[in-house]
Amino acid sequence: MTMLEKLFPPLLILTSFIGAWELYVRLANISKTVLPPPSDIALAVLSYREILFVHAAQTLKEALIGLFFAVLLGVGFAAALFLMPRVRAGVYPLLVLSQTIPLIALAPLLLMWFGFDLFPKALIVILYCFFPVTIATFDALRAADENMVDLLKAMGASSWQILSYVRLPAALPSFFSGLRIAVTYAITAAIVGEFVGAYRGLGVFMLTSANSRAIVLVFAALVVTMLLTVALLALVSLAERVFVPWKKI
Amino acid sequence: MNFSNSAALLAVRGVGKTYETGKKEIRALSNVSLEAKEGEFVSIIGQNASGKSTLLKILAGVGMPTSGVFELRGDASYMPQDHALLPWRTVEGNLLLPADIAGASRGRAQEKARALLSAFGLEQYARLYPAALSGGTKQKAALLRTVLHDHSLLLLDEPFAPLDALTRIEAQTWLLALLEKTEASVLLVTHDIREAIFLSDTIYVLGSGRIKEKFDVPIPRPRRHEQLRAPEALELEKRLFSLLAPV
Numbered sequence: 001m002t003m004l005e006k007l008f009p010p011l012l013i014l015t016s017f018i019g020a021w022e023l024y025v026r027l028a029n030i031s032k033t034v035l036p037p038p039s040d041i042a043l044a045v046l047s048y049r050e051i052l053f054v055h056a057a058q059t060l061k062e063a064l065i066g067l068f069f070a071v072l073l074g075v076g077f078a079a080a081l082f083l084m085p086r087v088r089a090g091v092y093p094l095l096v097l098s099q100t101i102p103l104i105a106l107a108p109l110l111l112m113w114f115g116f117d118l119f120p121k122a123l124i125v126i127l128y129c130f131f132p133v134t135i136a137t138f139d140a141l142r143a144a145d146e147n148m149v150d151l152l153k154a155m156g157a158s159s160w161q162i163l164s165y166v167r168l169p170a171a172l173p174s175f176f177s178g179l180r181i182a183v184t185y186a187i188t189a190a191i192v193g194e195f196v197g198a199y200r201g202l203g204v205f206m207l208t209s210a211n212s213r214a215i216v217l218v219f220a221a222l223v224v225t226m227l228l229t230v231a232l233l234a235l236v237s238l239a240e241r242v243f244v245p246w247k248k249i
Numbered sequence: 250m251n252f253s254n255s256a257a258l259l260a261v262r263g264v265g266k267t268y269e270t271g272k273k274e275i276r277a278l279s280n281v282s283l284e285a286k287e288g289e290f291v292s293i294i295g296q297n298a299s300g301k302s303t304l305l306k307i308l309a310g311v312g313m314p315t316s317g318v319f320e321l322r323g324d325a326s327y328m329p330q331d332h333a334l335l336p337w338r339t340v341e342g343n344l345l346l347p348a349d350i351a352g353a354s355r356g357r358a359q360e361k362a363r364a365l366l367s368a369f370g371l372e373q374y375a376r377l378y379p380a381a382l383s384g385g386t387k388q389k390a391a392l393l394r395t396v397l398h399d400h401s402l403l404l405l406d407e408p409f410a411p412l413d414a415l416t417r418i419e420a421q422t423w424l425l426a427l428l429e430k431t432e433a434s435v436l437l438v439t440h441d442i443r444e445a446i447f448l449s450d451t452i453y454v455l456g457s458g459r460i461k462e463k464f465d466v467p468i469p470r471p472r473r474h475e476q477l478r479a480p481e482a483l484e485l486e487k488r489l490f491s492l493l494a495p496v
């Protein structure tokens with residue numbers, strides 16, 4: 001199936017949805033301050049592109065820094081859980097339990113403790129993204145084909161060689177699945193942090209626009225948020241094609 | 250583990266293996282003794298869960314016996330069930346895996362791998378990942394990896410089980426041709442009676458973790474599949490079947 005054939009069905013649905021939205025707003029005379037038509041949103045994105053760019057750059061910076069440390073900590077934590085069964089027995093249930101904490105409620109606390117700068121936003125992104133990366137990587141390390149592990153043992157491989165020749169490469173596809181989930185959280189998590197308190201960022205832009213009743217600008221920021229997330233997802237897919245070439249077949 | 254009186258390449262004496270699962274004790278192997286001479290092709294035939302793979306893993310150094318000993322003069326190369334080609338390595342990369350694990354230089358191993366791939370009709374697959382190969386080609390690539398590094402004993406765990414009947418026959422003939430290029434002995438585990446007869450010099454029947462009987466295969470080499478229709482082969486097949494068939 002070519003890329004065009006793959007993209008056609010979702011694009012068709014999206015275009016139909018946008019068309020129906022445009023028609024509904026115009027034909028039903030819906031106030032633009034309640035629900036602007038997609039054409040107005042597109043125009044707003046173009047007209048405010050410079051301001052949106054500044055805010056988007058800030059949000060992207062927070063998301064990428066948070067994501068970077070979430071991946072670093074997540075993979076390290078997954079490897080530690082895998083290699084140390086005693087630590088795993090104590091920590092793994094707590095890790096799962098930690099996901100019952102509504103992270104959004106932690107945002108005001110983090111802002112109070114660490115101020116309005118980049119750090120607390122990156123921390124929120126880390127908290128959101130750490131779990132999917134850790135769990136996906138840990139489960140994959142455990143799920144490596146035991147036949148392959150036996151083969152390496154028979155060849156006299158050390159534990160480190162088994163980890164680097166079998167378990168880590170076997171975990172890569174699952175790691176990328178976890179990363180894909182984490183990426184979809186990252187921009188949203190950064191915006192959540194900005195909602196609570198920030199000087200710049202798409203969250204700040206959305207709040208300011210909403211307070212001024214410029215609903216079309218809220219939608220414009222949403223479009224940029226979506227575009228950023230799609231761009232990050234595309235980057236992850238590209239990285240996966242580079243680092244997991246055997247999956248292309 | 251010293252059997253100085255034994256002329257065998259491999260001598261297994263009274264090997265047993267017991268697993269504990271919770272409060273239950275499972276006896277996978279019980280007092281298993283067998284031998285393989287230099288250059289000999291030995292098969293262990295048995296039904297599922299008869300302990301065949303457990304024995305092979307012990308001999309490969311993957312598991313430890315709970316009783317008994319074995320002696321191997323030389324070293325062994327192991328092919329687990331289901332080829333175990335690493336999906337992230339090309340066929341050539343998989344063949345070089347033992348050299349990489351041993352920390353040996355790749356140069357000589359690479360030269361040998363390419364020669365072997367070429368001699369056995371797999372050179373066009375050298376740079377492909379295993380996912381791109383057919384079932385038969387995957388098994389052949391795994392067999393080449395097992396024989397490449399001049400081990401004295403090849404431990405093969407049902408190498409042809411995943412293949413359809415016709416591909417299996419072709420792969421068996423291919424294996425015999427491959428073995429002509431080596432001096433290695435083979436210990437093959439299988440549940441296929443005809444495969445055991447076609448390939449082996451000696452067959453051990455394993456049931457419920459015990460050796461039930463040993464047979465010498467009375468078919469001359471070089472082997473052809475038509476020889477399986479000879480009266481002595483059919484008679485052996487009948488005897489093996491009667492030992493293996495559920496009562």
